[in-house]
Amino acid sequence: MPEDGECAAACGSPVAANISRVNGRTKRDRSLETTSKTERKRRTCDPSERLSCHKTQDSLLSSASGYNKYRGILNWCVVMLVLSNARLFLENLLKHGILVDPIQVVSLFLNDPYRWPAACLVIVANVFVLVALYTERQLSKGSFSERLGFLVHAINMGVLITFPAAVVLLLPSVTPVGGASALSIYTILFLKLYSYKDVNLWCRELSSIKVKKLSRSLSCESQTQAHVSYPGNLTIRDMYYFVFAPTLCYELNFPRSPSVRVGFLLRRLCEMLFFTQVLVALAQQWMVPIIRSSMKPLEVPNHLLWLMFFYWFFHSSMNFTAELLRFGDRQFYNDWWNSETVTYFWQNWNIPVHKWCLRHFYKPLLRRGFSKKVSQSAVFFLSAFFHEYLVSVPLRMFRLWAFMGMMAQIPLAWFVGRFLRGNYGNAAVWISIIIGQPFAVLMYVHDYYVLHHRQEVDGL
Amino acid sequence: MPEDGECAAACGSPVAANISRVNGRTKRDRSLETTSKTERKRRTCDPSERLSCHKTQDSLLSSASGYNKYRGILNWCVVMLVLSNARLFLENLLKHGILVDPIQVVSLFLNDPYRWPAACLVIVANVFVLVALYTERQLSKGSFSERLGFLVHAINMGVLITFPAAVVLLLPSVTPVGGASALSIYTILFLKLYSYKDVNLWCRELSSIKVKKLSRSLSCESQTQAHVSYPGNLTIRDMYYFVFAPTLCYELNFPRSPSVRVGFLLRRLCEMLFFTQVLVALAQQWMVPIIRSSMKPLEVPNHLLWLMFFYWFFHSSMNFTAELLRFGDRQFYNDWWNSETVTYFWQNWNIPVHKWCLRHFYKPLLRRGFSKKVSQSAVFFLSAFFHEYLVSVPLRMFRLWAFMGMMAQIPLAWFVGRFLRGNYGNAAVWISIIIGQPFAVLMYVHDYYVLHHRQEVDGL
Numbered sequence: 001m002p003e004d005g006e007c008a009a010a011c012g013s014p015v016a017a018n019i020s021r022v023n024g025r026t027k028r029d030r031s032l033e034t035t036s037k038t039e040r041k042r043r044t045c046d047p048s049e050r051l052s053c054h055k056t057q058d059s060l061l062s063s064a065s066g067y068n069k070y071r072g073i074l075n076w077c078v079v080m081l082v083l084s085n086a087r088l089f090l091e092n093l094l095k096h097g098i099l100v101d102p103i104q105v106v107s108l109f110l111n112d113p114y115r116w117p118a119a120c121l122v123i124v125a126n127v128f129v130l131v132a133l134y135t136e137r138q139l140s141k142g143s144f145s146e147r148l149g150f151l152v153h154a155i156n157m158g159v160l161i162t163f164p165a166a167v168v169l170l171l172p173s174v175t176p177v178g179g180a181s182a183l184s185i186y187t188i189l190f191l192k193l194y195s196y197k198d199v200n201l202w203c204r205e206l207s208s209i210k211v212k213k214l215s216r217s218l219s220c221e222s223q224t225q226a227h228v229s230y231p232g233n234l235t236i237r238d239m240y241y242f243v244f245a246p247t248l249c250y251e252l253n254f255p256r257s258p259s260v261r262v263g264f265l266l267r268r269l270c271e272m273l274f275f276t277q278v279l280v281a282l283a284q285q286w287m288v289p290i291i292r293s294s295m296k297p298l299e300v301p302n303h304l305l306w307l308m309f310f311y312w313f314f315h316s317s318m319n320f321t322a323e324l325l326r327f328g329d330r331q332f333y334n335d336w337w338n339s340e341t342v343t344y345f346w347q348n349w350n351i352p353v354h355k356w357c358l359r360h361f362y363k364p365l366l367r368r369g370f371s372k373k374v375s376q377s378a379v380f381f382l383s384a385f386f387h388e389y390l391v392s393v394p395l396r397m398f399r400l401w402a403f404m405g406m407m408a409q410i411p412l413a414w415f416v417g418r419f420l421r422g423n424y425g426n427a428a429v430w431i432s433i434i435i436g437q438p439f440a441v442l443m444y445v446h447d448y449y450v451l452h453h454r455q456e457v458d459g460l
Numbered sequence: 461m462p463e464d465g466e467c468a469a470a471c472g473s474p475v476a477a478n479i480s481r482v483n484g485r486t487k488r489d490r491s492l493e494t495t496s497k498t499e500r501k502r503r504t505c506d507p508s509e510r511l512s513c514h515k516t517q518d519s520l521l522s523s524a525s526g527y528n529k530y531r532g533i534l535n536w537c538v539v540m541l542v543l544s545n546a547r548l549f550l551e552n553l554l555k556h557g558i559l560v561d562p563i564q565v566v567s568l569f570l571n572d573p574y575r576w577p578a579a580c581l582v583i584v585a586n587v588f589v590l591v592a593l594y595t596e597r598q599l600s601k602g603s604f605s606e607r608l609g610f611l612v613h614a615i616n617m618g619v620l621i622t623f624p625a626a627v628v629l630l631l632p633s634v635t636p637v638g639g640a641s642a643l644s645i646y647t648i649l650f651l652k653l654y655s656y657k658d659v660n661l662w663c664r665e666l667s668s669i670k671v672k673k674l675s676r677s678l679s680c681e682s683q684t685q686a687h688v689s690y691p692g693n694l695t696i697r698d699m700y701y702f703v704f705a706p707t708l709c710y711e712l713n714f715p716r717s718p719s720v721r722v723g724f725l726l727r728r729l730c731e732m733l734f735f736t737q738v739l740v741a742l743a744q745q746w747m748v749p750i751i752r753s754s755m756k757p758l759e760v761p762n763h764l765l766w767l768m769f770f771y772w773f774f775h776s777s778m779n780f781t782a783e784l785l786r787f788g789d790r791q792f793y794n795d796w797w798n799s800e801t802v803t804y805f806w807q808n809w810n811i812p813v814h815k816w817c818l819r820h821f822y823k824p825l826l827r828r829g830f831s832k833k834v835s836q837s838a839v840f841f842l843s844a845f846f847h848e849y850l851v852s853v854p855l856r857m858f859r860l861w862a863f864m865g866m867m868a869q870i871p872l873a874w875f876v877g878r879f880l881r882g883n884y885g886n887a888a889v890w891i892s893i894i895i896g897q898p899f900a901v902l903m904y905v906h907d908y909y910v911l912h913h914r915q916e917v918d919g920l
Binding site: 050051052053054055056057058059060061062067068069070071072073074075076077078079080083199202203206247249251252253254255256257311315318319328329330331332333334335336337338339355359363423426427430431434435 | 510511512513514515516517518519520521522527528529530531532533534535536537538539540543659662663666707709711712713714715716717771775778779788789790791792793794795796797798799815819823883886887890891894895
């Protein structure tokens with residue numbers, strides 16, 4: 001809105017100065033005196049201000065401008081996504097109705113509606129939680145030696161990771177989707193219980209240090225909020241709060257939000273329901289026909305599904321759970337969309353896993369004297385193992401595509417970090433996400449279809 | 461990257477404090493003392509820091525976080541655009557070759573390759589430039605009275621706006637695209653000459669004030685840079701610099717960049733060539749078949765073409781021209797993508813026109829005592845007139861769709877400003893751009909095809 005519109009004609013100006021009516025030709029007067037600040041100020045409400053309306057400045061989209069506020073572009077993506085899929089939705093509704101979808105989804109999890117092997121697996125998971133809690137209680141009381149405690153934990157977690165894999169591999173009634181869901185839950189639980197064991201061990205270590213120097217510890221004791229201290233945390237309630245909390249890192253005193261905001265909860269719930277519907281509809285309408293008919297590259301659809309899954313899981317669902325549990329730390333992801341190196345992407349897109357890796361794997365390795373390079377590669381190796389575990393076992397195919405995809409990140413990270421900067425690095429990261437990840441998925445899908453539908457393929 | 465990984469075990473911690481080995485149940489100790497800052501600092505290199513790794517914070521995508529850095533999303537859009545159109549390009553190349561496109565483009569401008577009416581029109585435009593310069597020179601010398609000068613300018617600009625329209629309407633050899641281009645150039649020239657006339661008038665006004673108080677003006681005269689003062693600017697060179705400069709607002713001393721950066725120039729040139737190719741290819745491959753076959757709504761393609769046109773014109777081309785002319789003020793657009801109100805969008809997407817409207821239309825209206833509401837509506841009315849002028853005349857159809865589209869912005873601006881805030885307002889602006897603008901275009905395209913291809917339509 002204009003500000004100086006009404007200001008009346010007043011003092012002279014540099015533009016009007018040095019007039020020579022006779023001399024109509026170019027005449028540049030090079031006066032080199034500098035204008036004082038008060039002089040400049042006085043001129044702001046000057047009609048001669050009208051005469052200059054330009055100043056030297058860069059365009060916002062030039063990289064030199066350093067401008068990076070693009071919230072609106074995100075809204076544009078959402079609007080475009082909704083608008084360009086609105087017709088697809090309507091057609092889907094008119095063709096299949098709304099009832100078809102949920103049943104098809106259920107059939108992905110269950111072959112036989114009277115046997116729910118994946119659900120049973122999840123229920124059985126409670127046993128491992130209780131064993132871990134029992135072991136920690138015995139350790140805190142001194143009934144178990146540290147050695148015995150470690151052994152029990154090792155066996156418990158060893159079984160935790162092998163037992164569901166064996167069930168999925170051996171029971172034919174487990175579908176790939178059901179199996180992958182159950183194994184994901186077991187993997188999450190594995191990481192959580194590992195953290196639980198570590199933190200309780202650290203507490204015991206610290207208490208033994210504390211006994212040696214009681215005087216100093218008193219100064220540290222002060223806390224503004226009510227908090228739980230070491231063996232007081234070993235309760236069923238505390239354990240299950242951690243199991244359901246949207247984090248993989250155990251802590252005795254999680255930061256808590258003051259109350260459950262119902263509006264926030266409902267917004268996230270609506271998003272969850274909406275995106276579930278979108279993900280299912282898109283998968284059915286878009287991807288299944290492509291795979292069935294022509295095995296075309298599905299980079300773009302797959303990528304959009306992944307983006308929606310990201311928002312659905314890391315924003316809507318995790319914030320929903322956090323709000324419900326009054327869990328204060330909502331940093332479930334960082335600004336990975338701006339990542340200019342592959343390393344930055346992996347450190348920021350999945351903060352719970354990144355935090356766990358840093359706290360319970362990377363830093364312990366560093367403390368044991370390994371170099372940063374080796375420790376970082378070890379983290380990628382661990383991640384590669386779990387990616388393979390979560391894909392190969394449910395599909396009952398060991399092809400190592402996921403494993404190699406993760407391990408390929410190490411040379412890729414080196415290449416991008418070495419040769420690309422700024423927006424080019426960012427574009428390279430995006431391309432690796434858009435092309436690379438669906439490529440690995442496609443390899444599995446291809447092999448799975450060749451393996452299970454060879455007759456159909458040959459028949460055509 | 462981890463920082464406290466190697467730090468050795470040291471002092472006690474609040475977590476380890478208050479241990480009671482017997483009491484294994486929940487025991488929350490509510491110590492209310494506050495920790496001193498030095499105390500907190502000491503604890504940062506503490507092994508007990510491992511025990512807490514969460515802090516209360518919002519997710520970045522929550523509106524409460526206030527986070528708005530999404531440069532990466534813009535890169536994502538570019539990568540997606542390139543990837544999703546890469547195949548289209550390849551197919552286009554394989555099918556039509558690269559030679560087909562330019563000829564088809566030329567045929568849009570020319571019906572008869574031996575007669576270039578639009579190009580001739582543009583050459584004739586120089587006459588109006590020279591008349592304006594001549595008039596100003598006579599005015600500066602006092603040979604023309606202010607009254608006569610005003611009359612000459614009025615006639616010059618009246619002819620400037622009506623003559624090309626008459627040519628386009630009467631000469632059948634002018635194609636719609638050629639006519640629209642010629643009229644755009646004439647419109648730009650009209651706005652430039654209007655500004656030229658205004659600024660030179662203001663200079664004469666100021667100099668007459670200055671004569672009255674010579675003493676004060678001397679203090680204003682000082683400038684650090686070499687600059688031109690009033691009648692010295694009335695040269696062919698200065699005039700043509702203004703005609704080609706990427707601005708509509710005349711100024712005696714434009715801010716200039718120190719040198720022409722060849723790298724910058726080449727990058728912009730590559731963008732210009734690339735986007736020209738993309739725009740033409742998309743229009744041929746995507747829009748023409750849609751219009752020919754089914755008259756489906758073309759919201760999304762049209763919108764993407766508009767976005768690409770925006771970048772091509774307002775970033776690549778204008779920066780290219782500015783770099784070539786060492787024109788310093790590169791603010792050709794502002795952050796309209798974040799606009800939360802319709803008014804903000806119109807004020808920021810086309811800065812040269814906005815600046816002109818503010819300086820030569822809105823503020824003069826305010827100075828004449830009109831209210832802000834009335835002046836704002838008058839600006840929309842003027843804009844609506846030129847939109848209609850640039851569409852109706854080349855198409856030789858007076859339907860007022862563009863006019864009504866612009867005038868509809870007034871109630872729309874009121875509605876969005878009144879009822880929608882923040883991201884919802886931004887989404888509303890995006891929807892109005894994505895739906896509204898192509899809708900108006902579609903109306904013209906529809907009417908044009910019905911008018912010119914009725915036989916074909918009836919024949920089917």
